[in-house]
Amino acid sequence: MATNDGGPPRWFSPLECGSRLKDSPLLLFLPGLDGVGLGLILHHQRLGRIFDIWCLHIPIVDRTPFTELVQLVERTVRSENHRSPNRPIYLVGESLGGCLALAVAARNPDFDLMLILSNSATCFNKSRLQLLIPFLEIMPDQLEISVPYMLTGIPLTMVRATVEKGLPLQQTFAELSQGVNALSSFLSVLAAALPGDTLLWKLRMFRSAAAYTNSRLHAVKAQTLILSSGKDQLLPSKEEGERLSHILPKCEIRKFNDSGHALFLEDGVDLVTIIKGASFYRRERIIDYASDYFPPSPSEFKKMVEPWRWLEMAAAPMILSTLENGKIVRGLAGIPAEGPVLFVGYHMLLGLELVPLISAFWTERNLLVRGIAHPMLYSNLGDESVLDISSFDSVRIMGAVPASASNFYKLLSSKSHVLLYPGGAREALHGKGEEYKLFWPEQTEFIRMAARFGAKIVPFGAVGEDDIGQVFLDKDDLMKIPCYKDYIDEMKGKVIQLRTDIGGEVSKQDPVLPLILPKIPGRFYYLFGKPIETEGRKQDLRNRDTARKLYLEVKSEVERCIAYLKDKRENDLYRNIFPRLIYQATHGFDCEVPTFEF
Template identity: 65%
Template sequence: MASTTGTGVAFSVGRFSSPVTTPTIRKFRWSYSKSTVSPVFAAVGSRQSSIIHTESGSENGVVLKDSPSGTTQNFEPEDGRLRLKDYFEQSGQLISRSDGGPPRWFSPLECGSRLKDSPLLLYLPGIDGVGLGLTLHHERLGKMFDIWCLHIPITDRTSFTDLVKLVESTVKLEYSRAPNSPIYLVGESLGACLALAVAARNPDIDLILILANPATSFKKSMLLQHILLPLSIMIPQQLRFRWPYVLSLLSGGPSKMVASTMGKGLPLQQMIGELSQNSLAMSSYLSVVSDLFTTETLMWKLDILKSAAAFANSRLHAVKAQTLILSSGQDQLLPSKEEGERLHKLLPKCDIRTFDYSGHALFLMVSILTATSIYRRGRSHNYVLDYFPPTPSEFQRIHDPHRWVEAVTNPVFLSTLENGKIVRSLAGIPSEGPVLYVGYHMMLGLELTPMVSRIWTERKILLRGLAHPLMFTKLKEGRLPSLSAYDTYRSMGAVPVTAANLFRLFSSKSHVLLYPGGAREALHRKGEEYKLFWPEQSEFVRMAARFGAKIVPFGSVGEDDIGQLLLDYNDLRKIPYFKVGIEELTNEAVKLRTDAIGEVANQDFHLPIVLPKIPGRFYYYFGKPIETEGRKQDLRSREKAHELYVEVKSEVEKCLEYLKEKRENDPYRNILALLTYQATHGFDSEVPTFYI
């Protein structure tokens, strides 16, 4: 794939001799640059295709070589990033400059900087057929995938079965070239049916399906089946100027526009301005469509949607591919939420995410891929190598629902510099990895959100937490929360706690978070606040020494300032109803430390009953980093390794004791005092704490 700067789309100028055969396909990329335009021809028949020809073009615009008129259009976003108005402008461009068929693949220009061994992603569009449904995420997804998008011209009349054969032939060809890499079929609405059909016909190919609001529920749609379809037959051709607005509804244009703008968290005035720009762009898009969109076209679109649903539904039993379904709770076209639940039960390797407040249109975001751990480049998912950290905007979306925790607890962060000085900041945390943070787990892990977010925002460091496997795997359905409850943790880089994953994290020089006390510490009993429950073995010391990782001991206190244990594990076990529930929860979870003895091995899962208090502050103290560089040989001795292990544990206990003592002198420990200070000095001001 060519490396070219600018913003634009790539479009196939190759022709199929028939919609069901696959000769060498050629992709035509349009490059948009203020200085030059370089249409680049590259063969699609090979994933590692070379540039065949380049050509200079027009100043400040683009000459569309596939267009008979060769007209020019300026298409350079002000800040270099695509906006929703670009989606409408590009859509109008493809519609106006493409002929009547056949369908063809194109590769967006922004998707040109992918990693080595990136898997192929085939995007299968909805009923609009344009193929630009991932526009706002092309640049980000392009770093992870080799993206090909299917474009079905608006006047094309290729049948659904022939579309299936077209995609299938591409899948087979590309899989034969890279049999160890999965192929992703990402489809919305009609495209989801297309992906299911191809997967059913090719159960032996490693396919991963990501389906947004599948149109397999077409027969259950009151709007499509019982209103639009009869109207398309009854209303005369003279009223065809109304149909483009129907198509915009089918493609989810308005909901995409609102959702995209609202999701940015812009100031009100800027938000209104962007909505206005998007509305103008959408109007221009609809005016282009109106020239080509007829009553016959609408009837064809609805008819192919009906055929697609019937074809896919009849073959669901043959789908063996790993599948992720994205369902909208406010879809006005299809009963997508109910359909997602139905498919989730029918498909053997299926996961589902429901977006209760979204409409028909859904954009695939990288955060969804990382949250569900569905992205992989090989035969199996690697939690370290296949992970992509969030961008600042993605982090904001992930973190926003949890900001209330920081607002309520107003955490105080302390760290230790190399000279031993304690400072109210995170300046003492090492910048370069590998680093291992070892500390105390508050009740239910309440300390995690403020700590991970503060380290990210203040030091631009992502903590990769070693987490219990129940966040990644369920042995069976039951009382445990669904895996979606842990999406935030996986999005922020949590991995299952295993020696292999710790090795991989250290190898990649990561900052790793470890709680040796695990579930036993996070589910402690009455009177056990701030007590460590560590195993006897020095599990992490020699691994850290092998890579010369710094070990940062830390403590966090404050759980007893926001709640009091009313019924703990011992109390609940005495009540028959809760006792049965504890046993069921424990049997559903993957077991850890099965060979351990003592308290740390007692990790029965339960939900303690906590009596809330008037909230107080959280306090964090990161001790002086402990060096393991150069101690690899020395720490091979079990005795020496155990000595360091005991030293780390002792430092964590000292951090806890320091915070418990010092917080007694904090005049703003209580939330009422905090709010009073903030009301006087401003809610963005830093609230003082005890003297260091």
Template identity: 60%
Template structure:
């Protein structure tokens, strides 16, 4: 996708008030939809996105996201005029009429309801009343917890306040601006001196004060009090119908919401809703969409929440990361990358092993088949290395637990897997492998799966492949090149000291492993042998002074033109065993050659970086 740079927090606030000022002009009209002009062209068969605003009612809350959202959605924003007094129930009926009409017009197209605060209650109410329509809800700090907010208790006193309600405007503006410490932190991280940082904060404060008059136009006293009453009825209405909501739901909650207890409410809704996911933003305030560095499209991608049909298609619905999104993924793993100093070797057509990825085919389909290291520690440097060196996106075949709803008791928060989904991981299945190869993708496959990634003591660099040649026939069908590869270095990073066998001896851990495994589903449940034992657990690892990680990609194996030959089951199995042998040979080669690497130790690499350009590649052994 084309890169779209989102504005900073102050710029977002300015854009919001610029548009809100135009929308706040009285015209006597009823609530209505508008489609932002800056959305531009979008993908074919893009789903409809209906934005339901918070108490400001302008419909301008997604202004800074319009350009990026507009590339993948057909966006309509609900505008509620300042002096309009349409009740919450009538707003529900209005949105309901729209989704019924649009569903009738495009029955195979899903409809997204993005609700913020009050709009979150509106989205839930509409979804509860229309369980048979294909809706996806994105709820940002929904106001279903309004009865627990401090302002609800203060609302009777607000009626006695002066007409201008300066305190309420200042409070509302502070909610929109978010945590000022984030601005200070961002300024210092950008290298500004304390004096310049204070100057920037003062400038922002002056700009903020100019927004008070616009806020007074958007929420005059009578309207503000009306919206508070609406919040009360909206919260009660939505809460009484949550049990009826069948729609897929993404909950976005803030840790510094001074208006509502959003994170506690998010946890409650997550438990109450049948098909929900949740993402927490601990440093953000009530108005999430105005927060600096908050990117709604990136979040939708990471959660795997974008589809254009009745069901999610992991291949046709996939949106590759933009350059900015990829930089975020890379930065999140950069420290690990620097610690392990990965070395990548590949094999040319003549069999010569060279440093770099020159031996990797440029055109797909290509199937990369390798051995998992402990906890899959090689994945980040492998995927980012391919992007950095060859601009190739590796689509990984992954365990279903990366795509299931998070369950209490899991070892990792669901957000941990978002980067894998952003980079194109798909659940393991024959159908997904078929689609990836048919689309000429570069596919990453580990036949040993979780059994290799969560291996026991003394099992490093041991393959646990199924007896059947599962992937060979599929590769042959599409004439894919197969690249066997090995990875070595886990024993230079850590050592398993309390493994699956040890944990199964303790009743507490045994029950925990059984619950996790049952909750996340089994892969190859019909298989026999070690590969079938893929129980979900977390081995305990003793860290070491970091060594180095090594990758070696073998010579690509051509399957094009071999369909007739490989129809024979024995010939197919022979190729399977050849690939397995090549993977083992790559690992044996690396284990031998790394002994002569003068920069295997992190200390020697740090010394090299201290005496050379930090961007220069650290040498290794001669291939």
């Protein structure tokens, strides 16, 4: 593909993409400076399972102007939109391809386009690449050897340093060539694909592309995901990502502070994971959080959980479950393997119980538990918010969905294992002295929904937050501080408010993070009660009084589990972290630490 193959720009579909999901959306990859279309080569297999991938190939000798490339992509978009009008079209643009994607979106604001822009070249007027244009005009052949290295960001600092020395051009290029011993396979492709005259042509096209696109950004209405590298040596991508995020109306940004220009070629960068984390995958006009979701791979799961290993090590979670005969056992043997199953429990402070809980289900029973989450985890609250939307990407990758009746319905209808906290944010952001207190609404809708699908309801309790930290300043305290009060009032206007029509304590779900004083770590304890059957009770539980009775039974069981754990943990010799560390030091750190008798 790096040879002089002639012909006009055209599309190709990578053979390694293989079979894909039914009704997979079309993904058009728009390449950067190299133009060969192989920029996603490390992602073809994973992307090919969920997308129909077409890559744009621009032959080396081709001199198609930027405006004609825009028209080529636009014709393809129009044709595919006509063929599948209810299916979104993804435009993944890298560098120059970012300009292409934005230009096409600006010219077609009514089309259902999803843009993914990696280090967009819309900032070319601020790029160091402009320094190469006069050099290439004078002596293009001398730059051919060193340009591939510069494109990957390896020696570009040397370029700047030698230019600043004021050395003659020949000596400058000689210094740049020193220390270069071998080319990697991709650098070989770049070297072949970017002879001096081609590079000069493309850099000039970059300049015109950036000007063309920037003048039309106001017309872009497409949903956009910006990927910006913090160590891009070719373009000021970090600043450009911020600029575009302020201009584009439906935009989210993901930052890769330690990455360079060729983001998609870096180890550890997985485009599929990025798309899933941003909830950026859908097969129709509206995202379906149930059917458009696909579970994490083992490597994804490990990557999601790894940053929280410290919590599992510090809290040493001890999990108990209840068999059908009422016997309490260690582990999750009492959990039904077949769904639908609805776990209903108490939400610890800041949701501290979630990571050990989800991890235990995955590792011990190979079960993916899908949570009902607050919609603020899916809403961009603005640049001034302390709640960075990207910090919740792992929650979305693990299958959580925004709280709504329709999403709850879809999860149960798909026979999922669903995690529900009736107390929601009110429990997770509780105040002083409110630990282990349930704030449940009066409505009993989750009982009727569970009965509709014959779901097993598993009440559970979790304790240990008071062994990890203590609320120092809660919402009432913070509201007395003028600057905090203004911030809280501002956040209330941005965050979607739930349960505002039901009144009571559970409706007080202001997004205020309490200030917590850490303690010497204790231990987390979980108890899952005996599963409650709703199979065959659909008609019976339509009765308001009957549903209310079962609702109170579930709530009472959650409270009983909490009381049981609070009482039993007093007899746990390894509740404190220091006795646990001593035990692990003598028995191995992978051993099962003993607990109380049960």
